[in-house]
Amino acid sequence: GAVVSQHPSRVICKSGTSVKIECRSLDFQATTMFWYRQFPKQSLMLMATSNEGSKATYEQGVEKDKFLINHASLTLSTLTVTSAHPEDSSFYICSARRLGQGSPLAQDTQYFGPGTRLTVL
Amino acid sequence: SQELEQSPQSLIVQEGKNLTINCTSSKTLYGLYWYKQKYGEGLIFLMMLQKGGEEKSHEKITAKLDEKKQQSSLHITASQPSHAGIYLCGAGDAGNMLTFGGGTRLMVKP
Numbered sequence: 001g002a003v004v005s006q007h008p009s010r011v012i013c014k015s016g017t018s019v020k021i022e023c024r025s026l027d028f029q030a031t032t033m034f035w036y037r038q039f040p041k042q043s044l045m046l047m048a049t050s051n052e053g054s055k056a057t058y059e060q061g062v063e064k065d066k067f068l069i070n071h072a073s074l075t076l077s078t079l080t081v082t083s084a085h086p087e088d089s090s091f092y093i094c095s096a097r098r099l100g101q102g103s104p105l106a107q108d109t110q111y112f113g114p115g116t117r118l119t120v121l
Numbered sequence: 122s123q124e125l126e127q128s129p130q131s132l133i134v135q136e137g138k139n140l141t142i143n144c145t146s147s148k149t150l151y152g153l154y155w156y157k158q159k160y161g162e163g164l165i166f167l168m169m170l171q172k173g174g175e176e177k178s179h180e181k182i183t184a185k186l187d188e189k190k191q192q193s194s195l196h197i198t199a200s201q202p203s204h205a206g207i208y209l210c211g212a213g214d215a216g217n218m219l220t221f222g223g224g225t226r227l228m229v230k231p
Contacts, residue, residue, distance in 0.1 A: 034164070036164070044166065046165065095163070095164075
């Protein structure tokens with residue numbers, strides 16, 4: 001099946017620094033990728049939709065200047081947490097949308113990465 | 122690893138009809154989440170259930186958790202075309218790793 005990777009899987013940084021998280025679709029091209037955030041014991045929350053070659057679409061309440069998204073190629077989207085603070089500590093998960101193949105009626109599928117656990121000290 | 126099975130896989134209902142989607146886990150549930158996805162869009166969180174017997178509602182959507190049966194059901198009352206989409210259940214294990222069910226594709230005919 002399709003694989004989506006994330007790097008790093010775990011990162012610890014000091015307050016005030018920036019952290020970049022990569023999301024790669026390994027065996028398919030993804031024009032659309034999604035970034036989610038999950039707090040402990042809570043649900044996955046959609047942060048933004050990353051579109052290849054254009055600006056990301058952010059969900060309400062998500063600061064676009066703090067969470068920079070770059071979808072530079074059909075297989076890579078990056079999320080940069082700028083000037084990270086302890087409240088940004090969370091589990092960040094990306095997913096990549098794979099378009100349906102073959103039949104025009106084939107449905108697309110979303111594949112999730114393994115997640116990146118960010119801890120800001 | 123935990124597995125979630127959803128049924129049915131797809132569903133077509135007439136507008137105004139009620140419907141139920143089920144999600145069954147292979148292991149103990151530590152939290153069960155329901156999401157909705159419209160075509161080409163990200164997952165939208167609907168609700169989370171944590172305790173056995175817990176029931177929550179969001180507009181015309183109600184979800185229940187049967188901890189003993191390791192199962193949750195999502196019920197939509199008086200369905201509307203706006204309810205159409207893919208409904209996914211997700212569960213976290215003790216380590217908070219998320220697993221998703223295969224999804225239920227709902228179509229509502231006007």
